Amino acid sequence: MKRVVTVFACFIFLNVSAQKFEDLALTPPMGWNSWNKFACDVDENLIRETADAMVTSGMKEAGYEYIVIDDCWHGERDSLGFIHPDPDRFPSGMKALADYIHSKGLKFGIYSDAGWQTCGGKPGSRGREYQDAMTYASWGVDYLKYDWCNTEGLKAEGAYLTMRDALYAAGRPVVFSICEWGSDNPWEWASPIGHLWRTTGDIYPCFDCEEDHGTWSSWGVLQILDMRKNIRQYAGPGHWNDPDMMEIGNGMSENEDRAHFSLWAMQAAPLIAGNDLRNMSDQTKAILTNKAVIAIDQDSLGIQGFKYIDEEDFEVWVKPLVNEELAVCFLNRSDQSRELSFDWKNQVMEDPDFEYRYDFSQQKYQLVNVWTGKKAGNTQKTTKLTLSGHDVLMYRLIPVH
Numbered sequence: 001m002k003r004v005v006t007v008f009a010c011f012i013f014l015n016v017s018a019q020k021f022e023d024l025a026l027t028p029p030m031g032w033n034s035w036n037k038f039a040c041d042v043d044e045n046l047i048r049e050t051a052d053a054m055v056t057s058g059m060k061e062a063g064y065e066y067i068v069i070d071d072c073w074h075g076e077r078d079s080l081g082f083i084h085p086d087p088d089r090f091p092s093g094m095k096a097l098a099d100y101i102h103s104k105g106l107k108f109g110i111y112s113d114a115g116w117q118t119c120g121g122k123p124g125s126r127g128r129e130y131q132d133a134m135t136y137a138s139w140g141v142d143y144l145k146y147d148w149c150n151t152e153g154l155k156a157e158g159a160y161l162t163m164r165d166a167l168y169a170a171g172r173p174v175v176f177s178i179c180e181w182g183s184d185n186p187w188e189w190a191s192p193i194g195h196l197w198r199t200t201g202d203i204y205p206c207f208d209c210e211e212d213h214g215t216w217s218s219w220g221v222l223q224i225l226d227m228r229k230n231i232r233q234y235a236g237p238g239h240w241n242d243p244d245m246m247e248i249g250n251g252m253s254e255n256e257d258r259a260h261f262s263l264w265a266m267q268a269a270p271l272i273a274g275n276d277l278r279n280m281s282d283q284t285k286a287i288l289t290n291k292a293v294i295a296i297d298q299d300s301l302g303i304q305g306f307k308y309i310d311e312e313d314f315e316v317w318v319k320p321l322v323n324e325e326l327a328v329c330f331l332n333r334s335d336q337s338r339e340l341s342f343d344w345k346n347q348v349m350e351d352p353d354f355e356y357r358y359d360f361s362q363q364k365y366q367l368v369n370v371w372t373g374k375k376a377g378n379t380q381k382t383t384k385l386t387l388s389g390h391d392v393l394m395y396r397l398i399p400v401h
């Protein structure tokens with residue numbers, strides 16, 4: 001009898017915690033991660049200063065919440081197997097750092113790996129999942145990015161399920177970010193396991209390039225955009241396709257950064273900044289904190305956009321929004337400017353996966369340019385303008401009744 005009661009109690013406990021975890025990412029998570037800019041060069045000063053900058057720059061106010069330390073924070077496991085941060089880089093310990101981040105009204109994220117070592121060669125969580133989850137809970141971790149290096153012999157779904165159950169058992173609500181690069185089609189199995197899953201290999205700070213590392217490549221914005229097709233039906237509130245952390249402010253031109261941010265918003269992508277928040281140009285700050293673009297990403301319908309027009313250098317992306325509104329993004333993929341003439345009245349935009357249909361001969365919409373905030377006429381007129389190279393034009397369309 002005692003056993004039955006215990007099993008029943010555990011079931012209720014897991015169920016309750018599972019429900020608690022469900023609400024954590026009803027819109028795509030927003031935050032900052034150390035990897036794209038700092039790689040293994042992380043320490044507690046950087047993380048504290050980044051938390052400060054997230055508040056003073058206006059990013060927190062714009063919706064960014066998580067401060068995530070990626071690879072290489074780790075020291076050794078102790079004789080009982082508990083993981084500790086590198087004592088030289090994190091002398092105050094992770095609990096103190098989490099407390100500091102929480103005191104700023106932000107949330108704290110950390111990184112581990114399903115294999116025996118992380119991609120950076122630090123201790124992974126394989127065989128230590130429950131112990132690590134307990135440790136993270138005791139530190140006050142709110143977000144776990146869980147990588148896939150050194151996982152020979154493991155099956156992704158099972159490995160991520162084990163860590164999810166360990167997080168549930170530890171009891172502290174944690175956003176679970178699955179990072180197995182889309183290798184095993186996580187969109188097909190990861191929705192009950194994690195809140196977001198990487199769909200591709202690593203991003204690289206260029207608009208249109210492949211960076212060859214010998215045995216693997218990292219990818220520019222356009223390459224990542226092109227890499228996965230027909231997976232938008234798997235995304236939605238609580239479970240997102242993740243095309244990787246952003247490279248805004250890491251060396252691309254202003255047009256390219258603006259296009260990158262717009263395209264991530266059109267994909268309902270997690271918005272995880274990857275630049276040095278302590279030394280941002282006004283231009284970078286303005287892009288990352290554009291509230292009208294962020295509102296398109298964070299729209300509560302949670303529908304990832306679809307490609308409506310796909311010409312060689314020119315694309316039109318459409319994202320259904322609440323209240324019968326929509327976002328439309330014109331993308332110039334080439335580095336040459338082009339003349340744009342778009343006759344709305346001849347367009348019927350039909351969502352291939354969800355039941356949305358926008359027939360502009362039947363319904364008139366007000367156009368708002370989301371980057372400038374200016375009203376830009378309505379859909380009864382043809383939109384004519386010049387679109388710079390590697391740039392976008394992005395509108396929110398509001399029905400006129």
Ligand code: GLA
Nearest residue numbers: 035070071119120147179202
């Ligand atoms: C992998 C991930 C990256 C980053 C590094 C850290 O490459 O895809 O996002 O976490 O590992 O080593």
